[in-house]
Amino acid sequence: MHTIYLVDDEVNLNRVLVKYLEQEGWQVKSFTSGEAAASAIIEKPDLWILDIMLPDLDGFQLIKRIKAHDETTPVIFISARDEDIDKIIGLEMGSDDYIAKPFLPRELVIRVKKILARAYAAPKTGVIRYGDYMIYPEKRVIEENGQEIDLTSKEYDLLILFATQIGTPMSREQILVSVWGDDYFGSDRVVDDLVRRVRKKLSKLELETIYGIGYRLVAA
Amino acid sequence: MHTIYLVDDEVNLNRVLVKYLEQEGWQVKSFTSGEAAASAIIEKPDLWILDIMLPDLDGFQLIKRIKAHDETTPVIFISARDEDIDKIIGLEMGSDDYIAKPFLPRELVIRVKKILARAYAAPKTGVIRYGDYMIYPEKRVIEENGQEIDLTSKEYDLLILFATQIGTPMSREQILVSVWGDDYFGSDRVVDDLVRRVRKKLSKLELETIYGIGYRLVAA
DNA sequence: AAGGATTTCCGCAGAATTATGGGAGAATTA
DNA sequence: TAATTCTCCCATAATTCTGCGGAAATCCTT
Numbered sequence: 393m394h395t396i397y398l399v400d401d402e403v404n405l406n407r408v409l410v411k412y413l414e415q416e417g418w419q420v421k422s423f424t425s426g427e428a429a430a431s432a433i434i435e436k437p438d439l440w441i442l443d444i445m446l447p448d449l450d451g452f453q454l455i456k457r458i459k460a461h462d463e464t465t466p467v468i469f470i471s472a473r474d475e476d477i478d479k480i481i482g483l484e485m486g487s488d489d490y491i492a493k494p495f496l497p498r499e500l501v502i503r504v505k506k507i508l509a510r511a512y513a514a515p516k517t518g519v520i521r522y523g524d525y526m527i528y529p530e531k532r533v534i535e536e537n538g539q540e541i542d543l544t545s546k547e548y549d550l551l552i553l554f555a556t557q558i559g560t561p562m563s564r565e566q567i568l569v570s571v572w573g574d575d576y577f578g579s580d581r582v583v584d585d586l587v588r589r590v591r592k593k594l595s596k597l598e599l600e601t602i603y604g605i606g607y608r609l610v611a612a
Numbered sequence: 613m614h615t616i617y618l619v620d621d622e623v624n625l626n627r628v629l630v631k632y633l634e635q636e637g638w639q640v641k642s643f644t645s646g647e648a649a650a651s652a653i654i655e656k657p658d659l660w661i662l663d664i665m666l667p668d669l670d671g672f673q674l675i676k677r678i679k680a681h682d683e684t685t686p687v688i689f690i691s692a693r694d695e696d697i698d699k700i701i702g703l704e705m706g707s708d709d710y711i712a713k714p715f716l717p718r719e720l721v722i723r724v725k726k727i728l729a730r731a732y733a734a735p736k737t738g739v740i741r742y743g744d745y746m747i748y749p750e751k752r753v754i755e756e757n758g759q760e761i762d763l764t765s766k767e768y769d770l771l772i773l774f775a776t777q778i779g780t781p782m783s784r785e786q787i788l789v790s791v792w793g794d795d796y797f798g799s800d801r802v803v804d805d806l807v808r809r810v811r812k813k814l815s816k817l818e819l820e821t822i823y824g825i826g827y828r829l830v831a832a
Numbered sequence: 833a834a835g836g837a838t839t840t841c842c843g844c845a846g847a848a849t850t851a852t853g854g855g856a857g858a859a860t861t862a
Numbered sequence: 863t864a865a866t867t868c869t870c871c872c873a874t875a876a877t878t879c880t881g882c883g884g885a886a887a888t889c890c891t892t
Contacts, residue, residue: 393758417739417746419758496709544868561752582870584850589869603849603878604765605752764879802881804839809880823838823889833892840887851876859868 394438394508398422399429399454400470401446409441412497413504426454433461439508441500444471455487466511468503470495520555523596523612527555534594546571547590554599554609563606583607614658614728618642619649619674620690621666629661632717633724646674653681659728661720664691683778686727690715740775743816743832747775754814766791767810774819774829781828803827 396413400406401424413420421437423429426449429442440458444451455467469490488511489503520527526535532548534541543551549571553562562570564580571586587607591599598610616633620626621644633640641657643649646669649662660678664671675687692713709723740747746755752768754761763771769791773782782790784800791806807827811819818830 414741415739417748546869559751559753578870581850581872584852585870588851601850602752602765608751766880798881801839801883805841805881808840821839821889836889836891838887838889841885842883844882845880846882847878847880849876849878852874853872855870855872857868857870859866861866862864 393417393419394512395419395421395435396439396441396504397429397432397435397437398441399424399426399446399451400441400443401425402443409497409500412501416501416505418504426450429454430457433458436462436465438466438512439504440465440467441504442467442469444469445473464511466507468500468507470500522555522558522609525594525596527551536594536596541593543590543593546586547593550586550590551594551597554597554607558609558611561602561605561608567606613637613639615639615641615655616659616661616724617649617652617655617657618661619644619646619666619671620661620663621645622663629717629720632721636721636725638724646670649674650677653678656682656685658686659724660685660687661724662687662689664689664693688720688723688727690720741832742775742778742829745814745816747771756814756816761813763810763813766806767813770806770810771814771817774817774827778829778831781822781825783826787826 396418398406398409398413398420400409400422403424406422406424410420410422421432423432426446429440430449440455442451442454446454451469451471455469458465458467466488469487470493471490472493488507491500491503518529520529524536528534529552532543532545534543534548534551550567553567553570564583567583567586568576568580572582583606587599587601591597598612600608600610602608616638618626618629618633618640620629620642623644626642626644630640630642641652643652646666650669660675662671662674666674671689671691675689678685678687689710690713691710709727711720711723738749740749744756748754749772752763752765754763754768754771770787773787773790784803787803787806788796788800792802803826807819811817818832820828820830822828
């Protein structure tokens with residue numbers, strides 16, 4: 393779940409946008425002044441949404457401070473004035489996107505989704521980190537603090553399945569299809585068995601059983 | 613097949629739009645006055661298309677009534693006046709889209725398609741918010757301020773049933789069928805029990821008893 | 833305010849589900 | 863082929879969930 397900080401002094405619009413953003417499951421904090429927002433920079437939200445025109449510290453000054461604190465934090469500008477838009481585009485303000493008023497809240501939501509996906513997508517190397525474990529899918533290797541751990545092929549398949557679906561519950565049926573293929577017709581108790589073996593080898597992996605449903609990997 | 617209700621007092625445009633919408637295979641009913649449309653709200657169409665300017669009850673008043681009846685019903689506004697457009701966007705009118713006159717009928721059709729797809733395609737992906745609770749249906753998880761709460765599978769089924777029917781009273785019979793299935797023949801006191809357990813775990817959920825009838829979840 | 837109907841509360845036993853240990857056979861490797 | 867590892871499955875233990883009865887509390891009607 394991502395945290396989004398919104399800065400806009402129009403309280404009405406502010407309230408509406410917060411509602412829409414929260415609807416998407418994001419944790420939103422909103423500010424109506426630039427100074428208030430500036431003091432929250434150290435809290436490192438995952439994304440900023442800034443109105444340009446603010447009573448005290450304007451959006452341009454804000455983004456400078458945000459980027460000074462952490463260059464990688466994505467920022468979306470919103471503005472009504474054409475000359476502001478020109479400025480955003482013309483100057484290298486470092487913003488990741490902008491949106492002109494008036495706009496539909498869902499337009500903003502779409503842009504936020506895109507930016508978040510781009511900024512926080514799994515690294516291209518394909519390496520998955522889970523606590524002390526490092527997983528290298530293409531090598532079919534998992535290390536604990538640099539120490540390689542031996543997994544059998546099914547054990548590894550199961551690990552990858554869960555590691556790429558962290559937090560999502562998986563039914564035995566889903567696991568069977570994913571690990572054994574859809575032409576397996578034995579008992580689904582083999583899943584329990586496999587889970588047991590993986591748990592034994594990877595004791596720090598929080599493989600939670602969901603009674604009546606299946607299993608899931610709890611976020612580290 | 614979806615049902616679409618169209619409200620516009622320009623009979624010419626009205627007739628044209630109905631034709632285009634029906635061409636897509638949708639079932640269309642059209643109104644030329646706000647009052648007439650208002651009395652059809654209980655028929656629960658899948659989507660409303662509202663002109664803002666109407667002789668009696670205008671589009672803004674109409675959408676209020678529609679959303680009051682069912683918050684999730686999608687609404688598309690059509691309007692010629694710029695100040696109306698501003699109002700749609702600035703205020704929290706809850707509209708899902710708008711289109712400015714003049715427009716091509718097929719432009720409207722495209723928007724309708726998108727809205728319908730979003731509203732009725734994958735209902736499982738949406739996050740449900742209820743006060744401090746966030747419900748993630750596909751993960752079978754509910755969080756209170758980020759803190760996950762454990763529910764058993766029946767408890768979760770009950771939660772989902774109510775959370776997707778906020779405000780609607782449910783009889784024990786309905787709950788039995790929905791949670792236990794229609795092949796359960798024990799006492800319906802088990803519903804009381806399940807409600808009690810859910811209330812205990814989710815104390816902020818306003819699960820109201822309707823004496824002699826059943827239960828309902830009061831809007832947060 | 834009484835009395836009957838309905839709902840809530842409580843604890844427990846049995847049902848359902850999952851964990852574990854061990855063994856046999858299959859698959860792989862030496 | 864023998865040795866080793868891997869996988870499946872069974873039996874049993876451990877755990878979790880759920881339905882139920884009955885007592886207490888609450889609600890509604892008269």
